[in-house]
Amino acid sequence: MSPTFSCPNCGGTLEYTGQAAQTGVQTISCGYCGNLVAVPNELWQPIEDAKTAQTVNQWTKYLLIFIIVVFVVPTCLGVIGALLGIGGSIIAGIVGIFTSLLPFLFK
Numbered sequence: 001m002s003p004t005f006s007c008p009n010c011g012g013t014l015e016y017t018g019q020a021a022q023t024g025v026q027t028i029s030c031g032y033c034g035n036l037v038a039v040p041n042e043l044w045q046p047i048e049d050a051k052t053a054q055t056v057n058q059w060t061k062y063l064l065i066f067i068i069v070v071f072v073v074p075t076c077l078g079v080i081g082a083l084l085g086i087g088g089s090i091i092a093g094i095v096g097i098f099t100s101l102l103p104f105l106f107k
């Protein structure tokens with residue numbers, strides 16, 4: 001729901017939709033008398049703050065992606081590499097045992 005305020009000229013109820021913030025002009029035209037009315041700062045500010053919060057959110061997202069790429073991916077690759085190393089050692093060990101048992105099996 002958009003915040004509302006009274007037109008200082010005609011007293012009509014004006015709705016602040018945030019359009020003024022997007023165009024960079026802190027005035028909207030009154031729908032009743034057509035006057036250009038300055039948007040009160042207390043209405044102007046929260047929308048600007050919301051925008052800032054959104055930007056911060058975006059940076060948090062980028063930071064998260066950065067952390068994943070720089071830390072999580074190499075860690076996962078390291079773990080996979082370690083598991084493959086362990087698996088390789090176990091297979092090599094089994095092959096080694098069978099190889100050493102072969103002369104006894106075919107005696």
Ligand SMILES: [Zn+2]
Pocket residue numbers: 007008009010011012030031032033034035
């Ligand atoms: Zn008015």
